[in-house]
Amino acid sequence: MPHVAEWKKDEVASLKKLIESHEVVGMANLSDIPAPQLQKMRRSLKDSATLKMSRKTLMSLALNSSDKENITALEEHMDGQPALIFTNMNPFKLYKILEGSKTAAPAKAGSIAPEDIVVPKGDTAFKPGPILGELQKSGIPAKIEKGKIVITNDKTIVAAGEPIPRDVASILTRLEIFPLEVGIDLRAAYEDQTVYTSDILTIDEEKTLADIQKAFTQGLNLSVEAMIFNKESVPVLLQKAATQSLNLALNAEILNSKTRDILLARAYAQMLSVAAEASAKDENAVDDEIRE
Amino acid sequence: MEYIYAAMLLHTTGQEINEENVKKVLEAAGSEVDEARVKALIAALEDVDIEDAIQKTAVAAPAAAAATTP
Amino acid sequence: MEYIYAAMLLHTTGQEINEENVKKVLEAAGSEVDEARVKALIAALEDVDIEDAIQKTAVAAPAAAAATTP
Amino acid sequence: MEYIYAAMLLHTTGQEINEENVKKVLEAAGSEVDEARVKALIAALEDVDIEDAIQKTAVAAPAAAAATTP
Amino acid sequence: MEYIYAAMLLHTTGQEINEENVKKVLEAAGSEVDEARVKALIAALEDVDIEDAIQKTAVAAPAAAAATTP
Amino acid sequence: MEYIYAAMLLHTTGQEINEENVKKVLEAAGSEVDEARVKALIAALEDVDIEDAIQKTAVAAPAAAAATTP
Amino acid sequence: MEYIYAAMLLHTTGQEINEENVKKVLEAAGSEVDEARVKALIAALEDVDIEDAIQKTAVAAPAAAAATTP
Structure with a gap:
């Protein structure tokens, strides 16, 4: 590197050192993060990960100088304002933490809506004034009600994937609707010869939860079906046995302490039912006691 | 009520x-x-139709039982 | 149910x-x-106490009737 | 219920x-x-018919009770 | 189910x-x-707890029933 | 349940x-x-048939009872 | 599901x-x-919380079963 400044050499060397000393190297995009927020995120990551911003060329040099096999594949994921993240934590967990630390941010003109942006119906903080016209002009159904501007219906104002128009961005901010998310956007992470891209790193926690419940239900079903006794299946089997026994006792009209009241009650209720139908034909068919 | 019970009894015994x-x-x-x-x-x-009337209440009786279960 | 009806009948007539x-x-x-x-x-x-058992039903029976009525 | 359980046991073992x-x-x-x-x-x-009686829901009735319980 | 019935039988007789x-x-x-x-x-x-499991039957049924009641 | 999970695991991996x-x-x-x-x-x-058995709803028992209520 | 089963197995054995x-x-x-x-x-x-998820299943199951029964 003949024409490379000394500080650049130092930086590449220090990046290389970080690459070699961590199991996981992530490539993130820091675009659109306001400085104070970035400071905060850095601090919260302090114990578990190190975030380094640098020039693309220097990061490339550092990656290429590493002995780690296949780590140069991270170069393909340098987007926006790239930064390297170094950690020893499971890359999936790293991704989860970074996603979880993202915060809502105001709309920016020209930004792409990550999902449908909806202005919900309901009261606004605005007193009647020119804002009403602005809302209506942006396509938001608004009117004046009891001295306040009220939005009459939910309105999807920007569809997912569409750019946010300038006037809409300003209205959304005034309505305190923050449709964008900012945070450290982990594009890919390298561990042990493999580069995991963000789509792979996305964990569907709800599915995991559903799978756990499914596994448990399946295990319980199988236990009960195959009569394998464990502390989960035995209560179910006991209930089944108790229900079937009670069914048999009641259907065979066998009186015991459990069935007695039920059978007496049944006889009485049946009598009332027959009496009701008889008295519907002729009031005098039943005695006064029942008619009341 | 005894009249009804008597009728139901006869119904049940098939008389x-x-x-x-x-x-x-x-x-x-x-x-x-x-x-x-x-x-x-x-x-x-x-x-x-006594049978019908009786069947209709098949529900009622155990209801009481359940209702009293603590 | 004839045994139970018989018992209820006797209960009703006070025997x-x-x-x-x-x-x-x-x-x-x-x-x-x-x-x-x-x-x-x-x-x-x-x-x-048959009366007791019946009382329990007295509440449940009309309820049940209502519940089963479409 | 022990008499019933005994019967169910014999029924299950085919005795x-x-x-x-x-x-x-x-x-x-x-x-x-x-x-x-x-x-x-x-x-x-x-x-x-025991198999039948076991399956036939005599306990279904709580339905009514439950349905009317607020 | 014979194992279950045997257990319930012993439970009922207090053995x-x-x-x-x-x-x-x-x-x-x-x-x-x-x-x-x-x-x-x-x-x-x-x-x-056998007693508990059995009691739950009575409780579970009405609950389930209630869910189906329109 | 560990024995069951072990069996299900082997079933899934085809062992x-x-x-x-x-x-x-x-x-x-x-x-x-x-x-x-x-x-x-x-x-x-x-x-x-494990595939079959894991789908069968074991806990339906009381539910089923309720379901038959007219 | 083998990954889930493995996890459930470890959970059950307390590992x-x-x-x-x-x-x-x-x-x-x-x-x-x-x-x-x-x-x-x-x-x-x-x-x-696996234990929590399981508990929720256990409660939901009969209710769900009932709810889906026509």
Whole structure:
């Protein structure tokens, strides 16, 4: 590197050192993060990960100088304002933490809506004034009600994937609707010869939860079906046995302490039912006691 | 209510629900029989499907049981 | 249900629910009486306040009726 | 319910539900056997299709109770 | 289900649910006893309150029923 | 449930559910293996279509009861 | 589902659900282990209370069963 400044050499060397000393190297995009927020995120990551911003060329040099096999594949994921993240934590967990630390941010003109942006119906903080016209002009159904501007219906104002128009961005901010998310956007992470891209790193926690419940239900079903006794299946089997026994006792009209009241009650209720139908034909068919 | 029980008893044992039978059952149960009521009951039950009425309440009885379960 | 109806009948007419009475009622209703079942019935009802059991139902029965009415 | 459980046990193992077997099971379970109740049990089960009676929901009724319970 | 019924029978008669007793009951019911299953049953019952499990039947049914009531 | 999970795991990976394999899995999971229970598990699963059995709703019992209420 | 089963097995035996243990169990079950999936599983389970999820299933099951029964 003949024409490379000394500080650049130092930086590449220090990046290389970080690459070699961590199991996981992530490539993130820091675009659109306001400085104070970035400071905060850095601090919260302090114990578990190190975030380094640098020039693309220097990061490339550092990656290429590493002995780690296949780590140069991270170069393909340098987007926006790239930064390297170094950690020893499971890359999936790293991704989860970074996603979880993202915060809502105001709309920016020209930004792409990550999902449908909806202005919900309901009261606004605005007193009647020119804002009403602005809302209506942006396509938001608004009117004046009891001295306040009220939005009459939910309105999807920007569809997912569409750019946010300038006037809409300003209205959304005034309505305190923050449709964008900012945070450290982990594009890919390298561990042990493999580069995991963000789509792979996305964990569907709800599915995991559903799978756990499914596994448990399946295990319980199988236990009960195959009569394998464990502390989960035995209560179910006991209930089944108790229900079937009670069914048999009641259907065979066998009186015991459990069935007695039920059978007496049944006889009485049946009598009332027959009496009701008889008295519907002729009031005098039943005695006064029942008619009341 | 004894008149109804007598009728249901006869229904269950498969006997005809007529004046004579109802009276016989009631007397066996130590009841003083009111002939007019027996006649009225028998006439009224002629158009009643007792089995049906009984089935309808199959629900009611255990209901009580459940209701009292702590 | 004939054994239970017989018991209810006797209860309604205020007669004692004992072997003799239950048999008398069942026979009057044309039923072939099984002594063992009569004995079991009486044993089961020995400590039972029938009125109480019925009261429990009195609440449940109309409720049930309402619930099953479409 | 021990008499019922004994019957269910015999039914499940495919044994005949008769006096001797029911008694044998109850005694093995340490129960003092009341002959009359055994006889009553067997008499009551005589005309019953057990498989059917087991499945038929006698307990369904809580439905009504539950439905009306606020 | 014979193992379950045996356990319930012992529970009802107030006997201890141990290997020996379960086997005795099953044998009385003419069942070929699988020692391993008896062991598994007893191990499972260590963490299960039979009375509780049975009571839940009564409770679960109405709840379920309520869910289906329109 | 560890024995069941071990069996389900082997079923999913397409391995035979035999004593050796079940033990291997349980030991890998740090479980103290009870040979008798392993044997009981395998015996119980012999005639069971696992794919089928895991779909059958075991807990439906009380629910089913309720469902038949008219 | 083998990754989930492995996790459930470890949960049941009281072992820690970590990469090493999950791999050990899966390998014992003859599964070719995909490291990425193991890592993803562990990250996902970190914030999930398995016991809680199971309890919720146990409660929901009968209700759900009833709800879906026509």
